[in-house]
Each structure stands twice: as structure tokens, then as C-alpha cells.
Amino acid sequence: xxxxxxxxxxxxxxxxxxxxxxxxxxxxxxxxxxxxxxxxxxxxxxxxxxxxxxxxxxxxxxxxxxxxxxxxxxxxxxxxxxxxxxxxxxxxxxxxxxxxxxxxxxxxxxxxxxxxxxxxxxxxxxxxxxxxxxxxxxxxxxxxxxxxxxxxxxxxxxxxxxxxxxxxxxxxxxxxxxxxxxxxxxxxxxxxxxxxxxxxxxxxxxxxxxxxxxxxxxxxxxxxxxxxxxxxxxxxxxxxxxxxxxxxxxxxxxxxxxxxxxxxxxxxxxxxxxxxxxxxxxxxxxxxxxxxxxxxxxxxxxxxxxxxxxxxxxxxxxxxxxxxxxxxxxxxxxxxxxxxxxx
Amino acid sequence: xxxxxxxxxxxxxxxxxxxxxxxxxxxxxxxxxxxxxxxxxxxxxxxxxxxxxxxxxxxxxxxxxxxxxxxxxxxxxxxxxxxxxxxxxxxxxxxxxxxxxxxxxxxxxxxxxxxxxxxxxxxxxxxxxxxxxxxxxxxxxxxxxxxxxxxxxxxxxxxxxxxxxxxxxxxxxxxxxxxxxxxxxxxxxxxxxxxxxxxxxxxxxxxxxxxxxxxxxxxxxxxxxxxxxxxxxxxxxxxxxxxxxxxxxxxxxxxxxxxxxxxxxxxxxxxxxxxxxxxxxxxxxxxxxxxxxxxxxxxxxxxxxxxxxxxxxxxxxxxxxxxxxxxxxxxxxxxxxxxxxxxxxxxxxxxxxxxxxxxxxxxxxxxxxxxxxxxxxxxxxxxxxxxxxxxxxxxxxxxxxxx
Numbered sequence: 001x002x003x004x005x006x007x008x009x010x011x012x013x014x015x016x017x018x019x020x021x022x023x024x025x026x027x028x029x030x031x032x033x034x035x036x037x038x039x040x041x042x043x044x045x046x047x048x049x050x051x052x053x054x055x056x057x058x059x060x061x062x063x064x065x066x067x068x069x070x071x072x073x074x075x076x077x078x079x080x081x082x083x084x085x086x087x088x089x090x091x092x093x094x095x096x097x098x099x100x101x102x103x104x105x106x107x108x109x110x111x112x113x114x115x116x117x118x119x120x121x122x123x124x125x126x127x128x129x130x131x132x133x134x135x136x137x138x139x140x141x142x143x144x145x146x147x148x149x150x151x152x153x154x155x156x157x158x159x160x161x162x163x164x165x166x167x168x169x170x171x172x173x174x175x176x177x178x179x180x181x182x183x184x185x186x187x188x189x190x191x192x193x194x195x196x197x198x199x200x201x202x203x204x205x206x207x208x209x210x211x212x213x214x215x216x217x218x219x220x221x222x223x224x225x226x227x228x229x230x231x232x233x234x235x236x237x238x239x240x241x242x243x244x245x246x247x248x249x250x251x252x253x254x255x256x257x258x259x260x261x262x263x264x265x266x267x268x269x270x271x272x273x274x275x276x277x278x279x280x281x282x283x284x285x286x287x288x289x290x291x292x293x294x295x296x297x298x299x300x301x302x303x304x305x306x307x308x309x310x311x312x313x314x315x316x317x318x319x320x321x322x323x324x325x326x327x328x329x330x331x332x333x334x335x336x337x338x339x340x341x342x343x
Numbered sequence: 344x345x346x347x348x349x350x351x352x353x354x355x356x357x358x359x360x361x362x363x364x365x366x367x368x369x370x371x372x373x374x375x376x377x378x379x380x381x382x383x384x385x386x387x388x389x390x391x392x393x394x395x396x397x398x399x400x401x402x403x404x405x406x407x408x409x410x411x412x413x414x415x416x417x418x419x420x421x422x423x424x425x426x427x428x429x430x431x432x433x434x435x436x437x438x439x440x441x442x443x444x445x446x447x448x449x450x451x452x453x454x455x456x457x458x459x460x461x462x463x464x465x466x467x468x469x470x471x472x473x474x475x476x477x478x479x480x481x482x483x484x485x486x487x488x489x490x491x492x493x494x495x496x497x498x499x500x501x502x503x504x505x506x507x508x509x510x511x512x513x514x515x516x517x518x519x520x521x522x523x524x525x526x527x528x529x530x531x532x533x534x535x536x537x538x539x540x541x542x543x544x545x546x547x548x549x550x551x552x553x554x555x556x557x558x559x560x561x562x563x564x565x566x567x568x569x570x571x572x573x574x575x576x577x578x579x580x581x582x583x584x585x586x587x588x589x590x591x592x593x594x595x596x597x598x599x600x601x602x603x604x605x606x607x608x609x610x611x612x613x614x615x616x617x618x619x620x621x622x623x624x625x626x627x628x629x630x631x632x633x634x635x636x637x638x639x640x641x642x643x644x645x646x647x648x649x650x651x652x653x654x655x656x657x658x659x660x661x662x663x664x665x666x667x668x669x670x671x672x673x674x675x676x677x678x679x680x681x682x683x684x685x686x687x688x689x690x691x692x693x694x695x696x697x698x699x700x701x702x703x704x705x706x707x708x709x710x711x712x713x714x715x716x717x718x719x720x721x722x723x724x725x726x727x728x729x730x731x732x733x734x735x736x737x738x739x740x741x742x743x744x745x746x
Contacts, residue, residue, distance in 0.1 A: 035466055122707075125707070131465060132410070137707065140703035143695060143696075143699035143702070144699035146695075146699075147693060147696035147699055148688075151688045271473060271477065275473075282466070312486045316478075317477075317478040320474035320478045320481075321478065323474050324471060327471060328459065328462060331467070
């Protein structure tokens with residue numbers, strides 16, 4: 001039993017990332033009808049927002065310590081981040097330590113801006129073009145964004161640690177009534193899951209309980225009629241695009257301590273997120289979220305030792321296998337609506 | 344001629360001429376000159392041009408004609424490569440069985456994938472093919488290691504049986520050959536300061552490419568090809584008229600899978616090793632880029648696109664800052680630095696960025712790819728001269744995009 005709980009927990013963090021990216025993809029698809037292959041790149045850009053903030057906070061000046069000497073007997077140079085000299089060593093160090101959560105504040109405006117520029121500058125011109133063209137142009141954009149990041153940050157993963165207070169693990173076994181030590185789970189993953197849950201809840205609440213959300217939902221159902229009622233639906237949809245970009249970016253920001261970001265992390269996630277969206281059903285927001293968590297957990301179960309012994313290689317292909325089976329048995333995905341992406 | 348219309352015949356003749364004289368055409372700059380690094384006429388790269396040309400021609404038969412966007416075509420190329428290497432290991436170093444078996448195996452595999460994937464269309468089809476390709480990639484890396492040799496890649500060994508040939512010659516693996524002609528053989532022709540290399544392997548690939556190209560023209564112009572175009576235009580209406588489209592799309596899928604297998608087989612015939620990374624989805628993305636860049640649905644487009652991308656990958660990526668400094672050496676130092684600084688991100692290792700930007704521009708401005716660009720230029724010329732301008736038309740022989 002504890003083994004099963006452990007696998008579920010293990011699957012949750014990846015599942016959260018899938019769910020968040022898939023949520024954004026579905027939002028864009030449901031509103032604008034655009035298949036956005038650059039969504040993984042937005043996830044990656046979010047992660048690099050965190051990297052950037054971390055780097056900026058760590059900009060230091062060096063002073064010569066008159067007391068200490070290094071091993072050659074020369075005066076020791078001490079690097080002090082500017083932030084520590086401004087806010088005092090303790091607060092400064094704390095700010096640097098908490099750079100990843102702080103970068104959420106930094107990433108929100110950045111990602112919204114990127115989303116707005118992308119929609120107004122590029123995607124807007126592709127509403128009337130075939131889906132294949134949309135896929136291809138956003139695919140090209142993803143390559144470009146990825147290469148720009150590679151140019152500035154290099155090809156190697158950049159470790160961006162979680163705050164020291166949260167980098168240890170929690171013994172979940174005690175909480176859940178199993179033996180102590182049976183389920184050791186890193187705090188950060190738990191936080192990531194909660195964060196994802198909050199974001200998903202926020203997006204759903206936003207769509208459900210605000211006037212803006214109501215208009216957007218109406219627009220998803222029948223864009224033309226909403227337009228005829230005198231509502232400037234295009235502008236709302238632009239904002240939805242920005243929100244979706246922001247969701248992907250935040251997913252990326254919080255993911256940095258789990259996996260050091262590199263320039264192609266977006267592509268790796270994109271492929272799986274598309275599978276998630278399709279499994280969940282194109283255009284269905286709850287479907288995307290459910291399928292994200294489902295596939296994350298399934299992937300984690302498939303990588304259990306016993307399962308791999310029984311079916312070697314299953315951990316590598318489980319997601320694709322599930323996708324194929326679901327697409328063939330339930331052509332619209334788990335919760336797909338009728339008439340979305342059908343000829 | 345060969346059962347082709349006059350226009351297609353001319354196009355085919357031009358392509359024949361260009362491939363046969365490629366070693367000369369691609370080496371326009373004399374050895375040792377500043378521009379010699381832009382020469383693409385060395386065997387390895389020329390082989391890649393034609394092999395990826397075949398791959399893209401095959402992809403175009405599916406995407407260009409039926410509009411089904413497959414994101415998993417590299418899997419067929421990979422499967423073909425593995426099959427080819429196994430033939431070289433088990434049978435003989437003659438490349439003929441290797442190539443034939445690659446085509447057959449890739450065809451069978453694509454029949455299986457196509458049979459399942461073609462139940463859906465649009466993005467669902469793309470995702471299904473992607474899923475199959477990623478599955479093959481993951482399996483080739485992990486579980487199928489006995490067949491694929493996992494991360495190391497499948498290579499020839501001295502103790503391979505090669506029952507129809509010899510296992511080893513003087514303690515080394517014999518080179519791949521075509522009935523005695525070794526693939527790496529060739530001769531170099533030196534004229535003044537130019538040096539042209541004619542390579543057996545390239546000419547074998549080129550001959551096969553020409554056959555493949557000819558077949559693709561015939562397919563494009565056949566009733567079958569017209570049926571496929573009807574599928575692209577309006578599948579639903581076609582169904583209403585009582586046509587079952589599935590056999591047509593499946594046939595197109597298998598044909599393009601076999602082209603991919605042929606490309607894979609030729610790849611191992613030239614360089615007998617196969618790795619799983621050939622099946623990764625980025626490799627599938629590359630062939631999509633090639634086809635679109637050249638012009639999807641046109642005859643010559645995919646070959647052009649393959650040439651452009653491979654040229655960029657191999658030549659453009661070699662330009663470094665020193666070369667740039669040389670070019671701008673006539674400028675004052677500050678200006679020179681500024682120019683090099685500005686161009687630096689786009690060259691050398693950054694060639695992907697240039698490729699991405701180029702690709703986006705093509706999609707945005709020229710949905711018909713390089714071929715459409717050529718047609719527009721040709722049209723401009725024609726309008727200016729207000730008469731049948733041969734120079735414009737000759738630069739772009741294919742003015743009948745199959746749409």
C-alpha cells in the first residue's frame with residue numbers, strides 16, 4: 001500500500017507540469033483555435049525567468065578581506081552579492097535563497113508580455129490558415145526561442161536550487177499512517193503539486209465566476225454570436241492567450257528546482273503535453289488537467305521495479321501506448337467535446 | 344518522354360543533369376580560395392543531399408498530396424537503417440540486399456503504423472504518428488538493445504557471419520560495395536585549381552534518387568495521385584461520393600514509409616552504422632522542415648529543401664568569427680567588431696537560429712516554399728520582358744505545383 005502511495009506521489013509532480021502545460025494549450029486551442037507548438041518554449045522561458053533572476057541576484061562585487069588569507073598566503077577575495085550589501089547580509093542571503101519563489105513575481109509580467117507579443121505579432125495572422133500552418137509556424141517559433149535561450153545561457157543545464165528550508169524531504173509515511181520512513185518525499189515536489197492545484201483552481205474559478213470568464217466561455221462555445229452581441233471578443237482572447245502563456249511560464253519557474261533547466265526542456269515537455277491534451281480531449285479543460293495527472297501517475301507506476309521486470313521498457317512507452325489506445329477507443333479523448341478538430 | 348508530359352520531362356531532365364554534374368556544380372570555387380569553404384561538392388555531403396532528398400520526396404507523397412502531417416517519419420528511416428545494417432552483418436557487404444530489405448521492412452512497419460494512425464485525421468493523426476515514432480525510439484534505446492545495440496548504435500563487427508560474402512579481409516571489415524564497386528571509391532579530377540571528386544557511393548545514391556524522383560512524378564500525375572489530392576482538398580465530399588479513402592491514404596503512407604526506408608538503407612550503405620537518434624522526433628521534424636521549406640506538394644520542392652537544410656547544417660555551421668573578421672576586414676575596426684557581433688548569433692553553432700527564422704519567414708510569407716518564391720520571381724521577369732522569358736522559366740522548371 002505504501003508503495004502505491006509513493007508512486008502516486010512521485011507521479012504528481014510530473015503530472016502537475018503536464019497538467020499546467022496542457023491546460024494552457026487547451027485554453028489557447030479552445031479560444032483561438034490555434035495549435036500552439038511553441039507552448040513548450042513558453043514553459044522553458046518561464047524556467048529561464050527563474051534562472052535570470054537567480055543570476056541577477058547573485059551579481060557580486062569582490063572585496064579583499066584584510067584578515068583571512070587563502071592557501072597561497074595571498075589576501076582572500078570575498079565575493080559579496082550587491083543584494084547582501086544593500087539589505088544586510090541576512091535579508092540579502094534570504095532573498096537569494098528564495099530566488100525561485102520570488103521569480104514568480106518577476107515571471108508573471110514577463111510571461112504576460114511575451115504572450116501578448118506572440119499573439120499580436122504572430123499568431124493573429126494565422127487564425128484563418130490551416131492547422132498544419134499553425135503547427136509549423138509555432139514549431140519554427142519554438143526553434144527560434146530555444147536557440148535564443150541557448151545563445152545566451154549555453155547548452156548545459158543550469159542548476160537553480162530551491163530555498164534551503166524547502167530542499168529537504170518530508171516523511172509522508174508518518175502523516176498517512178504508514179511506517180515512518182516508508183514514504184520520503186521532497187518538500188519541493190509537494191509544493192509544486194499544491195502550486196499547480198492552486199493555479200488550476202485559479203484558472204477554473206476565473207473562467208467560472210468572473211464576467212470576463214463568462215464571456216470567454218461563451219466565446220469558446222460560439223465566437224460569432226458573442227461578437228454579434230457587441231463584445232470585442234478578439235481582445236478577450238488575446239488576454240486568454242497571455243494567461244495561458246503565464247500559466248506555462250509559472251509551471252516552468254516552479255519546475256526549475258526539480259530539474260535543472262536547459263534550452264530544450266520545452267520540447268521534451270511539449271511532445272508529452274500534446275499527447276496529454278489529445279488524451280484529455282481537444283478543447284476540454286478538465287480533460288487536460290485530469291489526463292495530465294493521470295499520465296504522470298501512470299508513468300510513475302510504470303517505472304516501478306516490479307512492473308519493469310514484468311514488461312521491460314514499459315516505463316519508456318507507457319504514455320504513448322495509453323495515448324494510442326485511448327485515441328483508438330475513444331476518438332475524442334477522455335472528455336472531448338463534439339465537433340472540435342473534426343473535419 | 345518516359346511517359347511524362349513535356350513540362351515534367353524537362354524538369355526531370357534538369358534534375359538528371361544537376362545530379363549527374365553535382366560534383367562540378369557544387370564546387371564552383373577554386374581550392375584554397377577564400378570561398379572554398381562554401382564548396383559542397385565533397386562525397387559525404389553530396390550523398391546526404393540525395394539521401395535526404397529521397398526522404399523528403401517520400402514525405403511529400405504523404406503530406407504534399409494527402410495533407411496528412413506525419414510527425415513520426417524518422418521512425419521508418421531508423422527501422423530501415425537497422426534492417427540494412429543487419430543485412431550487411433548477416434548476408435554480404437553488397438549493398439543491394441541491404442537496401443532492398445530496408446525498403447521492405449520499413450514498408451511493413453509503416454503499414455502497421457499507418458493502418459492504426461489513419462483511423463484519425465488532423466492533429467490526432469500527427470500525435471499518433473508521433474507517439475509511434477517516440478515509442479520506437481524509446482524501445483530502440485532500451486528494450487530492443489539486442490537488436491539495436493542501444494545507445495552505442497548498431498555497427499559492423501569482424502566476427503559477423505556475412506554468409507554470402509566474407510567476414511573480414513586482412514583483419515578488417517570489408518567496405519560496402521555494389522557488385523564490386525566500393526562505395527568509398529572514386530576519382531578526383533583536377534582542372535587548374537579546381538578539384539572535383541566523383542564518388543561511386545554518390546552516383547549510386549543519385550541513380551536511386553532519380554528513380555525515386557521519377558516514380559514520384561508518375562505518382563503525382565497518376566489517377567491515384569489525383570485521388571490523393573482530392574483527399575487533401577475535401578475528404579468528406581469524396582466520402583459522400585462513395586469513395587473509401589482509407590486504402591488510398593494507407594497506400595500513400597506505405598509508399599512514403601518505403602521511401603524513408605530506402606533513405607535509411609542508403610544511409611547505412613554509405614556509412615554502415617545505425618543509431619536510435621535517427622528515429623527521434625526532432626529527426627521527423629527535420630524532414631517536415633525540408634518539405635515545407637522547399638514547397639510541399641510540389642515535385643522538386645522537397646529535394647531543394649533537403650539540399651538547403653543539409654547545406655546549412657554542414658557549411659553554414661562552419662563559419663566562425665575568424666572567417667567573419669576576414670570578410671569585414673576592409674572596414675574600420677570598430678565597425679568590423681560591430682558587424683561580427685551582430686552576425687555572430689546566426690552563424691556557426693547558431694545556425695539553427697537562422698534555420699528557424701528562415702522557416703518561419705517561409706511559412707509566413709511564402710507558404711509554397713522556395714518553389715513558390717522562384718515562381719514569383721519568374722513571374723516578375725515575365726511581366727518585365729512582356730514575353731516568354733526563358734531565363735526566368737528555366738530557373739524554375741516546375742511551375743505546376745500539384746495542388
